[in-house]
Every structure is written in C-alpha cells, then in structure tokens.
Amino acid sequence: MNATVRVSVVALFCLAAAACAKKQEVKPPPPEAPTTATAPATTEGAFTPADLQTNACLRTRVIYFDFDKSDIQSQFNNIIACHAKYLRDRPMARMTLEGNTDERGTREYNLGLGERRGNAVSSALEAAGASADQIKVVSYGEERPVCREHDESCWHQNRRVNIVYTTE
Amino acid sequence: MRMPKILLALTLTLLAVLFATQAGAQGLTVQIVNGVPSAIPITVVPFGQQGSGPASPVDIAQIVGMDLNRCGKFRTLPTSETVESPTTGSQIKFATWQQLKQDYIVVGRTTYDGGALKADFELWDVNKQQQLLGLSITGQGSDLRRVAHQIADQIYQKIIGVRGAFDTRIAYVTMVGLGDNAQYALVVADSDGYNPQTVVRSHEALLSPAWSPNGQELAYVSFESGNSAIYIQNIATGARRVVSARAGINGAPRFAPDGKRLAVSLSFQGNPEIYTMDLATGALTRLTHNLAIDTEPRWTPDGANVVFTSDRSGKPQLYQIPASGGAPQRITFQGQYNANASISYDGKKIAMVQGNGNVYRIAVMDRSLGGQETFVSPGNLDDAPSWAPNASMLLYAANEGPRGVLYAVSADGRVRQRLVLGDGDVREPAWGPYRNP
Numbered sequence: 030m031n032a033t034v035r036v037s038v039v040a041l042f043c044l045a046a047a048a049c050a051k052k053q054e055v056k057p058p059p060p061e062a063p064t065t066a067t068a069p070a071t072t073e074g075a076f077t078p079a080d081l082q083t084n085a086c087l088r089t090r091v092i093y094f095d096f097d098k099s100d101i102q103s104q105f106n107n108i109i110a111c112h113a114k115y116l117r118d119r120p121m122a123r124m125t126l127e128g129n130t131d132e133r134g135t136r137e138y139n140l141g142l143g144e145r146r147g148n149a150v151s152s153a154l155e156a157a158g159a160s161a162d163q164i165k166v167v168s169y170g171e172e173r174p175v176c177r178e179h180d181e182s183c184w185h186q187n188r189r190v191n192i193v194y195t196t197e
Numbered sequence: 198m199r200m201p202k203i204l205l206a207l208t209l210t211l212l213a214v215l216f217a218t219q220a221g222a223q224g225l226t227v228q229i230v231n232g233v234p235s236a237i238p239i240t241v242v243p244f245g246q247q248g249s250g251p252a253s254p255v256d257i258a259q260i261v262g263m264d265l266n267r268c269g270k271f272r273t274l275p276t277s278e279t280v281e282s283p284t285t286g287s288q289i290k291f292a293t294w295q296q297l298k299q300d301y302i303v304v305g306r307t308t309y310d311g312g313a314l315k316a317d318f319e320l321w322d323v324n325k326q327q328q329l330l331g332l333s334i335t336g337q338g339s340d341l342r343r344v345a346h347q348i349a350d351q352i353y354q355k356i357i358g359v360r361g362a363f364d365t366r367i368a369y370v371t372m373v374g375l376g377d378n379a380q381y382a383l384v385v386a387d388s389d390g391y392n393p394q395t396v397v398r399s400h401e402a403l404l405s406p407a408w409s410p411n412g413q414e415l416a417y418v419s420f421e422s423g424n425s426a427i428y429i430q431n432i433a434t435g436a437r438r439v440v441s442a443r444a445g446i447n448g449a450p451r452f453a454p455d456g457k458r459l460a461v462s463l464s465f466q467g468n469p470e471i472y473t474m475d476l477a478t479g480a481l482t483r484l485t486h487n488l489a490i491d492t493e494p495r496w497t498p499d500g501a502n503v504v505f506t507s508d509r510s511g512k513p514q515l516y517q518i519p520a521s522g523g524a525p526q527r528i529t530f531q532g533q534y535n536a537n538a539s540i541s542y543d544g545k546k547i548a549m550v551q552g553n554g555n556v557y558r559i560a561v562m563d564r565s566l567g568g569q570e571t572f573v574s575p576g577n578l579d580d581a582p583s584w585a586p587n588a589s590m591l592l593y594a595a596n597e598g599p600r601g602v603l604y605a606v607s608a609d610g611r612v613r614q615r616l617v618l619g620d621g622d623v624r625e626p627a628w629g630p631y632r633n634p
Contacts, residue, residue: 097512132596133557135537135550135580136404136625137449137462138506138513140425141469141490144446148468167424168446172402177375177599179578 075118076111078197086111090192092150093185096131099145101153109150112192113157120160123196126150128168131184136170143168150190165195236272237356239265239301240294243276244316245284247306253341257307257316260345263389264363265352267605268589269612274299286319286328294323301329303352314341318348320355329355342391353589362585363388366629367592368396368406368415369603373621383417385432388585388628390616396432407451408629415627416440416450416459427461429476440474449493453500453520460494460503460520471505473520484518485525493537496520498544504528506536515549531570532560537581541588546608548573548582548591559593561608573610583628592626 081087092105101109116122128143147166155161176183241262246252265271274297283289283304294302305318313335320330330351336344343364350361365388373380381403386393397403401420408415409429416429425447430437441447445464452459459474463481471484471494485491489509496503497517504517507525513536516525529535534552541547544564551560551572559574559582578596585591590605601622606613616623 132578133555134513134534134552135493135506137492138490138508138536140446140448141462141464141492141508144464144469145490166445169402169420172404172420179596 076115078119080115081194081197084111087115092146092190092192094146094188094190096133096184096188097142099142099149101149109153110157113154113159116154116159116163117157119197120163121196122194123163123165125165125167125193125195127173127191127193128166128170129173129187129189129191130171131187132171132174132179133184134171136172139170140168141170143170146188146190150192236270237301238274238299239271239303239352239356240274240279240297240299241265241303242279242282242284242305244305244307244318245282247308247317248310250308250310253307253309253314253316255314255341255345257305257318257345257348258303260342260389261303261349261352264346264349267389267612267614268353268363269607269609270353270357270589286321286331289321291323291326299323301352301356303348305348313337314344316344316348320352339392342387346387346389357589359589360587360631362587362589362628362631364632365586366412366632367583368408368627368629369592369623370403370406370625371621371623372402372601383415385415385629394432396430396435397428397437404625405449406625406627408627409452410454410456410630412630412632414452416452418448418450427459429459440476440479445469446492451494451496453496454498455500460496462492462494462505471503471518473503482522484520484522495538495540497540498542504538504540504547506538515547528564528568529562530568531562535560539582539584539591541584542586543588546584546588548584548593550580550582559591559606561591561610571610573606573608574604574613581625583626585628586631592628594624594626 086107089108092108126147128147130139130142144166147168151164151166154164174187176186241258243258262273266273281290281293284306285304289302300323302321302323303318305316308315315333315335317333319328321328332351334344334347346364349363353361366385367388368385371382371384381399383396383403383406384393385396396415399419399421404418406415406417414429414431416427418425419428426442427440427447427450428437429440441461441463443463443465446469447463449462450459457476459476461472461474462469463472468488469490469492471491472481474481487509489507491505491507493506494503501520502517503520504515506513507516512534514527515529515535515538517528518525532551532553535549537550539548547562549560550557556576557578558572558576559579560570560572562568562570574593579593581594583592588608590607592603592605595602595604601624603616603623603626604613
C-alpha cells in the first residue's frame, strides 16, 4: 500500500468518525489539513512535537478492531510504526492507550476486552522499540462510544484504541 | 399488553403528582407489558379513613394493588369494578365478590395525623369467608409508601408462602447527555421505582453497583479519576471510601454474604483476575491464575464459592471456584456467550446474559433441574440481570431504540414491567436485600 492510498484510507476513517460524531453532537476531530494529505510519512530524522500536528501518520490516533478481537490488523502496522518511532525519538514522551469496545456483551467483560486491545497496541509499540514506561493503558470498555446506533456501521467505530499523548 | 384503563389513568395521575413533587428527580414510570390470565384474582378495596385527621397522602390500596399485579402472581380487580367499598371484614358481602370471581379481598382503614400513617388491613379468603390476616402497619414521614409495600409483602407471603420483596430497594445508574456533557448518577429507589434518591453523581461512567448485605452501603465502579476505581459508599450518610484504585481495571465488586469481604476483578498483575478483599484489612486473596479475562465474581449464598465470567475457553462462559481458592469448574454449556451472573437466594437459579450472534438475552439456568435453561427476556442487547431477594422477579437492562431502560420480569418470564427514566438512559440495575432481615 503506497503512501497516497494509505492516507486516503486514513482520511476515510476520519471522515466516517467525524460524520458520526457530528450527528451525535460529539466534538469532531480536527479537520485534515490539505497540505499534509499527500505528505509521505516521515521515516528519516527524529520526530518533534510539531510532527504530531503535521505528520499524517502521527495524526492518526485510532486503531480499529474486529468484533471480540484484540489482534492488530496489518493495515494499522504503519500507524504503530510511526508512533513507536516517535516514542523512540522522544524518550520523555508519554501516551495513554484508551481501549474501547462496542456495546455488545456485558460492561465488565468489555472492560477486560478494551484492556486487551490497549495491551495489544502497547505490545506492538514496545516490539517496535518504544519503552513500556512511556505507555499507560486505560480501558473504558463500552462506556465511551463515539457512535450510538445499534448496528455494525456504528459498532466498528467503537471497537478502537485511542492514542492520547500526555507528554509530547 | 393488557393494562386496565383505570389503572393506567391512576398511574399517570400518580406520575403527574410524582413529577410535580419531585421536579428534577429521576423518577421511573411503570408499564405493564403483558399479563398472566392464570394469575390469582384479588380485590384490594380502597381503604377508608379513620379518625378526624387529614386524608392519607398516599393511596395505600392502589400501591398494594400495583405491587401484587407487578409480580405476575396476582391480578387485581380494577377499581371501576369494585362495586362495594367495605373497609372492615364485617362489612364484606362475600356473595358480591364471589360473583366477581375473586379469590381474595383486602379491606382496610388509614389513620393519618400529618406525620405518621397507620393502616389497619384484613385479608379474607372469599370462598371460605375466612380471615387470613388482620394487621396494623405504621409508617413515618417520607416513607409512607412503605406501609403499602409491607402490606403487599404480608399478603404475598400469606398466599404464596414465600416472603414478599416489595418493601425493598433497587439501585441503578442513569446517564443523561452525551460526550463531554454526559451526567451519570447512581440512584437508589423503592422496588417500584418511586422515591429515587441520588447517591452519587459523576461526569464519568459509573457501573456495577452492588449492595452490602445489610442494605446500608453500595460498592460501585467509577471512572471519575480517569481510570476505573472501586468505591464503597454509605447510602444514608454519603460517606465513601476508595477500596481499590490500582493500575489497570478495578471492577465488578460484590459483597460476600457476611459483608466482610468483597470479590473484585483486578488487572494490576497483568490481566483481569478474581480476588477477594478483606474489607477490614484491605488484604487481597487471588483466586484465578489465567491469561483470560476473569471478571464478574458472584458469591454463592453460602459464601463458599464464587461464580465468575471467564473467556479461558475462547468466548465468555460461567465458572465456579471455591472462595478459598482451587480449581475452577465450567458451569455453562448452552449458548456462545454467557456472562454477568446473578444467583438466587437459594443458589438454585443463575440468571445470566446469554449471547448468540448479535442477540443477547437474559437466560435463567435452574441448577436444581440439571441446568435447564429458559429465556426471560426478548433481547437484543439485554444485560445485568439481578434477582429480587425472594427470586420472584428479576431486574435487567435493555435497549429500546436509542435509550436504555430497565425491566422487571417475573421469574418465569411471563410478566414484564418497564421502568423508564423520564430523560436519558437507565442501566445497571441491582436489587437490594430485604430491609428488615
């Protein structure tokens, strides 16, 4: 998958999330800046905090999962790679991985499932060179949906890990 | 879908009064979804007034009648068909009630002095023309509806032979608003949804309320600190303490039957495991050792075992483990997904969320009948079953369109009653213990 296609896929995800979020009166994510839409993900040189705002890959902070699954789909490997590189480049940087599920099943079990997803992302980041003490995992289970319809179009948006930088 | 019009009208009138007097409170409305023709016919005649004091501010007979209807075992005569109004046993003309095909009749009188309410009532067998009960029950101040619930409990016990559970309380979580504007509240109310009292409010999720055996405290999970943490709060005083705010998940608290320990699910050692916590010392005993998600611990009534949810076999299923530790045994084998157990007071029935495909319903497994299972809810996203202390009824959470609602359903699944919050979601029901053990 080349960079342009990859960015398009990412943009689609963002659009879908924004559309749903808007309908549900939840703050939409910041719009994609057109100047970065075609910029290739930086693979050389050290990341700086400014890249969190401008680099298309680093700006992607959501990883989606299949139902009842916590393995990371290959389409998100590049997202893992660039965030791992950021953590490597900036040892003082810290992030919280917020694990989420869709509404199906029980609330307490879903807390466990959300944590499992957060841990899966954490492990992948560590495998790519990030340090465990840079990463904290919090599970919200099904308690923080971005979308509230009772169907798959909504559920797939809720089965996610949000990457939140607490120290850039 | 049969609800006598007069009853409906009365319900609505009562609700209007409720909302007028408790503006802003999270009142629940009661709707009978369906009825059982085989239920026992009983008439509760409007109570007379005794003495020169003011009229009773609550309609005792109406509340008693609604209680008896709700549990599915009785069918009350609509007030419009209550052709005579005896208030003492000596005034009952049995031929009238026999003609109306009533098995039982309840008559009574209230005395109200502006503070205390005294209700004298009698329960009579219509066919035998025999008095079964003659009692006087007194209530104070804000708790006048309890007088009616206690009368209903006495009638239930006399006729059914099992202690009534109308004079109990329920806890549940409400959510109003979305996203950053979400407001959660943990609420305690009477078993019929009246007298809601907010125990705690939060801008972050609240879940898994659990009653202490004496009914004075609630354990629950709150995300107010940014992560899950377990709190125990005194309902009357509001005093609370954090009992677990470790790294990872702090979830699924349940008091042991002796009230001295709390079973919890904690992930600070890597993944969710079942622990028991000594509430006096805070010391933890780890029960499970597995890479699976182990959560939702429930004590068996004798305190000897803990039933919990685990996905160690792939999908979530229920397991049982000795409370002192040992080897877990799987206990559910029907359905792809079984979780969130509620165990009846006698240990015989386990209600659970059973998922098949995208449909999640409440199933009841009867361990005394070789694990026979029946569904008591229609789905599709039902959760959180909670037995009444006499196992006559269950509360559970359901989704109806965009909103969460609670249902109370008879143990056989034949009568369901919807409890709807005026505005927003209601979820995570927990039926409390008897109020006078």
